Amino acid sequence: MDAVVSTAKLNSNEIFDLMKQFITEVIGEEFVEEMDITMESSFTKDLEMDSIEIVSFSEKIKAHFGEQIDFTGWLSNMDLDQLINLNLGTIVNYIEECQ
């Protein structure tokens, strides 16, 4: 049996919803309502988030999952092109694999 973890394991739909909630907190509810956020949405081109907003978003993930996932470590390894093309699906998959 696995060690007891503080957060129940989430499936990809639940992770997606959680990420959407974090994005909402960073950019504001009313903007999210106007956007069609999908797994394919890229942070730079589709969500028009700049580097500072991406960092605030990553801080929320870190605060939620804590030690369980080294999200900032993973993000800090991304090169420029990976960051420009980073989409929600990549993050959802990463979190799902890490749990």
Add this chain to the structure above:
Amino acid sequence: MARFVFIVPPLTGHINPTLSIGAVLLNRGHEVAWISLDKSLVLRLPKGGQLLLIEYDESDQQKQDSEKYLDIITKKIVYGIDSIKFLYEEVLIPLNRHSYEGIVNLLDRFKPDLIITDHQMFAGAIAAVNKNIPYATSVTAPAAIKVMDELPKIHEWEVNRIVALQKELGVERENSIACSDLLTMVLTSEAFFGEMKLPSNYQFVGPVIHKREGQTAFDWEELERRAGQPKVLVSIGTTFDHEHKKNFFAKVIEAFAGEPLTVVIVSDPSLFAEWPQNFIVQRNVPQLELLPYLDAVVCHGGHNTVCETLTNGLPMVVVPIAYDQSHVAGRVVRVGAGLRLNFNRFKSKHLKEAVEEILNNGSFREAAQQIGASFEEAGGTETAADLLVRLSAVRCVEVLNN
């Protein structure tokens, strides 16, 4: 007396501080020249300053290239992290590569004792190293040298682009030489720059506020008539294209038309057939003279406007568009001197609420005044000139001793 040369990119915000520092050096009896691609710079140089124009025995191609770089940055709107890639790949690297040979030739001719190169004109640093002339660096956009702990690869990517160009031009080093080991002047205060330890060759000299020569007309009487109402300046600089400006100012109009405040807009008045009664719209304003009469500023986060605003102790709303502006906006928020909005997403009511907030909540103004005081303490133009003179003197002694 020493011979100084500034090497500047064709970007107003990077050139203006060097004009002020250069003027002080000239006043103290030194010889000062500017190396630039931009012919029109000669009209703005302080009295006695020389323009050393980068030009080539023109194959037409090279001449066209020179002209192309003068306004390349205005041609394309890029956003967020994408804008960093654009800035390096399509502007800075080709601009520096193109300028290098011209810089080397002009250095041979002028024989400076000390070079002061802009942090984004790394061709100047490369030429200095190859010619064995001491150089200092002026960091005119301090936010651009910040490294984000969370996204370190952005900075690493920038450094790799610079190092590759260095190697192409004969400097075999693995680190960027853009910021001089002798002296790198960071044109802000440590308090505004924020937490990030810099080595001792970096000196915070404070912003160098440039007073433009000559008078820009302004309807002071009109401003006088509106005494008693809060006054807000709205400016998003000259860099961005027509469509963006139109979208932006449409929201500004919606936010403030008919409100009990006076809005001074820096824009081509013909952008709209009609502006609201409480707006004063001019293509150029005497910003430095105007700021003491204002209560708040809305801007895009260009380093110079932000510094001038803080120097006057005014709170601001920053709406960053690209490049390092997001960082500048982040700092304004962090020190408590203002609020930020997202350029693409904000709506008129957000702008209205944000401006009301910074006008009504005194803490923003207090924080702005504190940063303004830190600027004054850092010294500015005279301090920068002192450091350069001292460095040139030290180098002369060293040369004599050897």
